[in-house]
Amino acid sequence: MNTVLFDSGVSDEARRQQLYEGQLFVYSATPASSGLVTLARQLIREAFGTLDPETAQYHMPVEQYAATLAELKPKFIHHPESKKFIQSLLKERGCDLERTYFDVPRLRTATSDDYLTTGIAYAFHPHRDTWYSAPQCQLNWWIPIYDIESGRSMALHPRYWAQPIRNSSHLYNYAEWNEKSRFNAAQHIKSDSRVQPRAEEPVELDPQIRVVSPVGGVLIFSGAQLHSTVPNMTGRARFSIDFRTVNFDDAVEMRGAPNIDSKCTGTTMNDYLRGTDLAHLPQELIARYDTPPVSR
Numbered sequence: 001m002n003t004v005l006f007d008s009g010v011s012d013e014a015r016r017q018q019l020y021e022g023q024l025f026v027y028s029a030t031p032a033s034s035g036l037v038t039l040a041r042q043l044i045r046e047a048f049g050t051l052d053p054e055t056a057q058y059h060m061p062v063e064q065y066a067a068t069l070a071e072l073k074p075k076f077i078h079h080p081e082s083k084k085f086i087q088s089l090l091k092e093r094g095c096d097l098e099r100t101y102f103d104v105p106r107l108r109t110a111t112s113d114d115y116l117t118t119g120i121a122y123a124f125h126p127h128r129d130t131w132y133s134a135p136q137c138q139l140n141w142w143i144p145i146y147d148i149e150s151g152r153s154m155a156l157h158p159r160y161w162a163q164p165i166r167n168s169s170h171l172y173n174y175a176e177w178n179e180k181s182r183f184n185a186a187q188h189i190k191s192d193s194r195v196q197p198r199a200e201e202p203v204e205l206d207p208q209i210r211v212v213s214p215v216g217g218v219l220i221f222s223g224a225q226l227h228s229t230v231p232n233m234t235g236r237a238r239f240s241i242d243f244r245t246v247n248f249d250d251a252v253e254m255r256g257a258p259n260i261d262s263k264c265t266g267t268t269m270n271d272y273l274r275g276t277d278l279a280h281l282p283q284e285l286i287a288r289y290d291t292p293p294v295s296r
């Protein structure tokens with residue numbers, strides 16, 4: 001990992017290959033990414049009413065803030081327009097929609113001053129998505145909704161691209177997580193008791209890379225990158241969109257970033273929807289990735 005490619009003109013295939021080698025791609029805002037941002041802003045505005053969403057945390061009890069997000073986030077995730085914008089965005093980026101699968105976009109919030117860092121606004125500790133049952137070919141797409149600065153962005157930790165970390169991913173199985181933990185995120189306000197895979201040794205967060213792009217800019221990185229939420233002390237909350245993609249051929253051929261330390265079981269493969277008609281991946285392909293939970 002040594003390069004950030006900005007507004008690169010390479011093909012989707014060449015881009016995927018470089019992403020699997022740890023490189024980062026950043027693109028300027030496009031009509032589709034801006035459309036997705038406009039939709040998110042509209043829903044955020046409706047949720048917070050007259051309050052400025054970036055500072056609303058200073059004007060409401062944390063329970064009310066968590067409840068507001070609990071209503072807002074599913075609205076964005078399941079909004080029919082949000083999938084359409086992603087389809088357009090993938091097309092703009094040269095992806096073959098027949099062979100590109102995506103999951104529904106998430107709306108993330110990183111509040112300031114440790115106001116709410118659990119549950120519905122979880123501040124992610126350093127992790128690889130591949131510790132959370134994502135396939136090695138998963139790519140993450142990340143888009144800021146309002147202007148951000150370094151202090152409220154997300155961080156990548158390049159030191160660990162090729163270096164394994166002792167971690168608890170062996171305890172994680174996606175199906176088990178969905179059953180037990182996922183749907184009560186908003187209840188975790190003061191603390192978060194959900195078991196998540198994490199490093200079991202000290203992690204050197206520096207050097208780190210934080211990509212700060214204008215609103216609607218798109219950062220793409222491998223799900224195997226170690227990344228975390230930057231502890232936000234800026235006095236303004238960060239709102240961002242992210243979603244993930246998987247390429248069909250890479251999934252079939254088991255291509256992707258090398259797996260250096262992930263031991264989780266299960267798979268997120270059932271979450272991805274085909275770019276053309278939102279069909280799921282074939283069941284037999286999902287089954288190849290769906291390793292059974294370790295009995296304990």
Ligand SMILES: [Fe+2]
Pocket residue numbers: 124127128129227
């Ligand atoms: Fe992540």
